[in-house]
Amino acid sequence: MNWWPARTPFEVIVGAILTQNTAWSNVERAIEKLRSNRLLTPGAIERVPPAQLARLIRPSGYFRQKAKKLKAFVRFLNGEFGGSLKRMFAVPTNELRSKLLTVHGIGPETADSILLYAGNHRIFVVDAYTRRILARHGLSDDRSSYDEIREMFERELPHEAELYNEYHALIVNTGKNWCRNKNPICSECPLEPFLPQNSELRTEVSS
DNA sequence: GCCCAGGTGGGTA
DNA sequence: TACCCACATGGG
Numbered sequence: 001m002n003w004w005p006a007r008t009p010f011e012v013i014v015g016a017i018l019t020q021n022t023a024w025s026n027v028e029r030a031i032e033k034l035r036s037n038r039l040l041t042p043g044a045i046e047r048v049p050p051a052q053l054a055r056l057i058r059p060s061g062y063f064r065q066k067a068k069k070l071k072a073f074v075r076f077l078n079g080e081f082g083g084s085l086k087r088m089f090a091v092p093t094n095e096l097r098s099k100l101l102t103v104h105g106i107g108p109e110t111a112d113s114i115l116l117y118a119g120n121h122r123i124f125v126v127d128a129y130t131r132r133i134l135a136r137h138g139l140s141d142d143r144s145s146y147d148e149i150r151e152m153f154e155r156e157l158p159h160e161a162e163l164y165n166e167y168h169a170l171i172v173n174t175g176k177n178w179c180r181n182k183n184p185i186c187s188e189c190p191l192e193p194f195l196p197q198n199s200e201l202r203t204e205v206s207s
Numbered sequence: 208g209c210c211c212a213g214g215t216g217g218g219t220a
Numbered sequence: 221t222a223c224c225c226a227c228a229t230g231g232g
Contacts, residue, residue, distance in 0.1 A: 025230075
């Protein structure tokens with residue numbers, strides 16, 4: 001939870017759901033609404049009426065869908081782990097990942113963000129930026145699946161949560177520029193370790 | 208006005 | 221499996 005902007009693990013999870021296909025600035029408004037209404041705990045989300053929850057998170061977009069997703073997660077947490085995140089995160093990574101993927105509204109990226117940023121599990125998070133940057137460097141194509149890309153990073157990088165955390169942060173923070181502009185690739189590119197020696201990709205890339 | 212953002216689920220062929 | 225679409229707000 002070093003880079004992810006949140007105060008508690010549960011807040012990370014809420015943010016991971018609210019940020020689905022949504023700009024973070026919009027998520028912040030929704031989180032602040034939840035905070036001022038003291039709804040940033042599993043118990044509070046469980047008890048709040050769905051319509052009220054939806055109204056509060058409206059700025060994050062898809063608010064009716066996301067209200068259902070937040071409800072689905074706390075139902076899962078209560079049912080499987082008695083409402084305890086500590087107990088949930090004590091489950092081995094792969095087993096927990098499988099369980100999270102059964103929850104309505106939790107897909108691969110959301111599951112992995114929860115595992116890494118809320119639970120400190122060693123899982124590399126792949127997102128839209130990661131895919132675009134990889135494709136642009138010729139390291140993947142559109143047919144590469146989420147898990148293929150994730151496993152590539154986990155295979156090539158030291159297996160450390162701290163490093164995955166930082167690496168994904170670098171991709172998100174800088175990816176925005178690389179995706180839209182035709183900037184040369186600089187030495188600070190997080191994918192630099194993957195680029196073949198002598199590759200023209202190291203100095204320049206054409207769109 | 209138009210396009211997009213730190214995705215996911217459901218329906219159809 | 222592989223598309224297609226709905227979901228919705230706020231900023232550039």
